[in-house]
Amino acid sequence: MSTSAPSVRPVLLVTGGGRGIGAAVARLAAARGHDVLLTYRSDAARAEATAEAARAAGATAHAIQADVADPEGRAQCFAALDARFGRLDALVNNAGITGPTGRLDETPDAVWEEVLRTNVLGLAACSREAIRRLSTRHGGRGGAIVNVSSRASTIGGGGEWVHYAASKGAVDTLTLGLAREVAAEGIRVNAVNPGLIDTELHAAAGLPDRVARMSAGVPMQRGGSAEEVAEAVLWLLSPAASYVNGALLPVGGGR
Numbered sequence: 001m002s003t004s005a006p007s008v009r010p011v012l013l014v015t016g017g018g019r020g021i022g023a024a025v026a027r028l029a030a031a032r033g034h035d036v037l038l039t040y041r042s043d044a045a046r047a048e049a050t051a052e053a054a055r056a057a058g059a060t061a062h063a064i065q066a067d068v069a070d071p072e073g074r075a076q077c078f079a080a081l082d083a084r085f086g087r088l089d090a091l092v093n094n095a096g097i098t099g100p101t102g103r104l105d106e107t108p109d110a111v112w113e114e115v116l117r118t119n120v121l122g123l124a125a126c127s128r129e130a131i132r133r134l135s136t137r138h139g140g141r142g143g144a145i146v147n148v149s150s151r152a153s154t155i156g157g158g159g160e161w162v163h164y165a166a167s168k169g170a171v172d173t174l175t176l177g178l179a180r181e182v183a184a185e186g187i188r189v190n191a192v193n194p195g196l197i198d199t200e201l202h203a204a205a206g207l208p209d210r211v212a213r214m215s216a217g218v219p220m221q222r223g224g225s226a227e228e229v230a231e232a233v234l235w236l237l238s239p240a241a242s243y244v245n246g247a248l249l250p251v252g253g254g255r
């Protein structure tokens with residue numbers, strides 16, 4: 001009779017996992033052996049379809065409505081995580097918005113506040129909740145966090161969305177600081193910095209032809225896919241990246 005313990009699937013929380021890069025991460029993580037809790041803000045049907053695809057790949061997967069910009073949404077998210085899975089192994093802070101495009105002199109405070117509340121405060125607060133569950137200092141087993149930043153953090157977003165680029169600059173800096181802060185507690189913190197990725201983000205910002213228009217400016221002459229970003233995220237989460245901490249990994253075709 002075998003005495004080995006039954007293998008436990010690691011649990012991944014991915015924010016904004018209903019579509020785009022987050023959905024690709026959820027599907028690939030399920031195929032690579034994770035169970036998945038994914039959150040969405042408004043599109044329940046898309047999020048449920050992604051959870052269904054993760055279940056088809058063999059995972060236990062749930063989609064829950066939780067706005068990362070809202071303290072109540074975050075509380076509901078982590079309560080659902082505790083109730084449904086009772087453990088956490090990895091967090092992918094993917095939920096993010098650009099807000100409307102515009103020059104700085106056209107961008108009102110309200111846009112800055114919404115973008116920073118979602119992209120920076122939401123990410124920081126979800127990380128704080130995750131650390132309370134992952135950290136060996138809090139009795140956890142350790143784990144990994146991957147933040148979905150952007151190449152905009154170094155390019156600057158000028159003329160289009162300085163507010164968005166600045167929020168991603170904060171994500172990069174937060175990644176570097178947190179990686180040092182929690183490394184000794186068994187948690188690795190890294191970021192991916194996608195370039196031009198063909199998702200609905202561009203149309204949501206009112207620029208439906210942006211990927212086609214800007215592809216020629218990418219050294220590889222094309223936009224990337226959500227799946228190509230997901231591969232980088234899953235590598236950073238995996239034991240193959242066990243000594244990678246505080247990395248900002250460009251996934252931008254050389255852009």
Ligand code: NDP
Pocket residue numbers: 015016017018019020021022039040041042043044066067068069094095096097098118122148149150151152193194195196197198199200201202204
């Ligand atoms: P999409 O707009 O296609 O998807 C964004 C997802 O995030 C949606 O599922 C949306 O949910 C969710 N979301 C947005 N705000 C919130 C919130 N407050 N709480 C919870 N969920 C939220 O974008 P992408 O997949 O392209 O982007 C994913 C990440 O990648 C973002 O952080 C983005 O900044 C980053 N990125 C994208 C690039 C690109 O070219 N596409 C390039 C560089 C970085 P719902 O639909 O339910 O509202």
